[in-house]
Amino acid sequence: MSKSELTRLTLTSAVEGLKSKQFSSAELTDAFISAIETANPALNAYVATTFDLARDQAKASDAKLARGEGGRLEGAPLGIKDLYCTKGVRTTACSGILENFVPTYESTVTQNLFDDGAVMLGKLNMDEFAMGSSNETSKWGAVTNPWKSRGSNAPLTPGGSSGGSASAVAADLCLAATASDTGGSIRQPAAFTGTVGIKPTYGRCSRYGMVAFASSLDQAGPITKTVADSALMLQSMCSHDAKDSTSLNMPVPDFSAFLGKSVKGLRVGIPDEYRLDGIPAEIDALWEQGIAWLKDAGAEIVRISLPHTKYALPCYYIIAPAEASSNLARYDGMRYGHRTDHGQSLTDIYENSRSEGFGKEVKRRIMIGTYVLSAGFYDAYYVKALKVRRRIAEDFTNAWNSCDVVLTPATPSAAFELGDTQKAADPVAMYLNDVFTVTTNLAGLPGMAVPAGLDQSGLPLGLQVIGKPLDEGSVLTVGHVLEQAAGFTARPEKWW
Numbered sequence: 093m094s095k096s097e098l099t100r101l102t103l104t105s106a107v108e109g110l111k112s113k114q115f116s117s118a119e120l121t122d123a124f125i126s127a128i129e130t131a132n133p134a135l136n137a138y139v140a141t142t143f144d145l146a147r148d149q150a151k152a153s154d155a156k157l158a159r160g161e162g163g164r165l166e167g168a169p170l171g172i173k174d175l176y177c178t179k180g181v182r183t184t185a186c187s188g189i190l191e192n193f194v195p196t197y198e199s200t201v202t203q204n205l206f207d208d209g210a211v212m213l214g215k216l217n218m219d220e221f222a223m224g225s226s227n228e229t230s231k232w233g234a235v236t237n238p239w240k241s242r243g244s245n246a247p248l249t250p251g252g253s254s255g256g257s258a259s260a261v262a263a264d265l266c267l268a269a270t271a272s273d274t275g276g277s278i279r280q281p282a283a284f285t286g287t288v289g290i291k292p293t294y295g296r297c298s299r300y301g302m303v304a305f306a307s308s309l310d311q312a313g314p315i316t317k318t319v320a321d322s323a324l325m326l327q328s329m330c331s332h333d334a335k336d337s338t339s340l341n342m343p344v345p346d347f348s349a350f351l352g353k354s355v356k357g358l359r360v361g362i363p364d365e366y367r368l369d370g371i372p373a374e375i376d377a378l379w380e381q382g383i384a385w386l387k388d389a390g391a392e393i394v395r396i397s398l399p400h401t402k403y404a405l406p407c408y409y410i411i412a413p414a415e416a417s418s419n420l421a422r423y424d425g426m427r428y429g430h431r432t433d434h435g436q437s438l439t440d441i442y443e444n445s446r447s448e449g450f451g452k453e454v455k456r457r458i459m460i461g462t463y464v465l466s467a468g469f470y471d472a473y474y475v476k477a478l479k480v481r482r483r484i485a486e487d488f489t490n491a492w493n494s495c496d497v498v499l500t501p502a503t504p505s506a507a508f509e510l511g512d513t514q515k516a517a518d519p520v521a522m523y524l525n526d527v528f529t530v531t532t533n534l535a536g537l538p539g540m541a542v543p544a545g546l547d548q549s550g551l552p553l554g555l556q557v558i559g560k561p562l563d564e565g566s567v568l569t570v571g572h573v574l575e576q577a578a579g580f581t582a583r584p585e586k587w588w
Contacts, residue, residue: 095123099264103321117150117167134588141214166209171266177301186230189449199301217256225525227255238263238584242550251281276529279541283502283554294536295340298333306415323347350565356390361495365401385577410477417461502541502554
């Protein structure tokens with residue numbers, strides 16, 4: 093195979109090819125290294141590369157494969173979001189305050205992947221501390237979407253915060269990538285780049301070694317080329333972990349076994365509250381198409397109500413900043429991270445280190461979080477938001493009485509231009525990108541974005557499947573049916 097043919101492989105087909113000796117991990121890894129060297133100057137998907145390490149890991153994998161040994165991902169080159177601590181490899185969460193931080197330990201998720209034989213190509217760009225919907229808040233600069241609008245050369249966002257992961261997978265710069273989802277940061281970038289992104293049930297994947305944003309919302313997951321690849325990645329990423337008190341001590345099912353199952357008789361809920369005023373007609377049309385595909389496959393379509401959905405965004409943007417302000421209090425210029433050279437007192441050191449190290453969006457969310465947790469406003473904002481969160485979760489609990497999964501759009505639009513002046517000037521306009529995704533985080537549910545079509549400008553659009561707690565299986569089943577029905581094979585034209 094040529095290098096370009098190797099990098100176009102899905103994770104599933106690459107793993108099969110490695111095991112059947114069609115090519116070696118060394119050949120596959122070198123193909124991706126060449127692709128990264130060519131494309132990354134234009135896309136800025138990787139903020140650090142680990143090519144020497146990757147070649148060493150590939151060599152070790154080839155030796156195992158030669159002996160007929162190896163794990164489920166043996167020899168497969170992956171990209172790792174810069175949110176995951178990687179032992180001996182710089183991990184910054186794309187923030188200036190962690191600019192030179194090199195962990196002495198490995199996150200549980202990446203350790204699971206390496207234990208299964210994965211090869212690490214490098215660390216992927218992201219919004220600073222995962223705070224953003226366009227990957228423009230990174231210390232290392234914005235990521236560019238490999239897709240372009242028809243007839244335009246304007247650079248587009250790959251979404252955020254996992255924009256580097258989505259861009260790298262869509263541009264064939266890795267077989268698959270780790271990502272994380274606090275309010276939609278796996279599913280929105282996947283929808284913007286024509287890739288598949290799944291956020292499992294809260295607690296399925298350990299958060300140990302993930303740089304924290306909002307601890308009750310953060311969850312690890314993969315961005316991949318296909319639904320089958322997501323099942324394979326998720327199998328390795330999920331585990332119980334005693335080092336994470338929120339980790340679920342539950343058996344991890346064989347996710348791949350849910351692919352190809354029939355949806356006949358499965359009840360698919362269509363929430364009335366997701367039909368928003370002003371939603372582009374093509375988003376609504378794609379949703380209707382998704383409903384028709386599932387109906388044709390034998391699913392039962394059920395109208396449901398999630399009445400507290402309209403409060404999800406304000407609820408999320410109180411709880412998430414509150415938790416962020418608490419989590420980010422540890423970055424004080426004393427123990428690790430950036431320390432200022434300016435200051436006459438301890439207070440000066442604290443203030444200047446944080447002022448110099450944090451970016452604008454992170455500072456905004458710390459300020460919001462500190463405000464809603466302050467003595468005068470704790471009950472008025474934070475406690476009330478927690479009560480609303482409970483109501484949002486109850487809406488889903490009630491809905492499960494009449495449906496098995498929920499189908500919605502993944503995003504309210506296709507990818508928009510980097511530097512969009514309206515969104516840059518109005519943070520709330522940027523926050524609206526999460527309107528379809530935040531409810532699953534607030535309720536701790538699994539959710540997946542599947543590419544299902546193109547808009548009038550030739551850009552990808554996705555559908556979202558939401559499942560019951562711990563029922564990633566049904567999400568994968570429905571996602572696979574949608575994938576087969578959509579037959580989405582479009583790829584970005586290479587311009588880099």
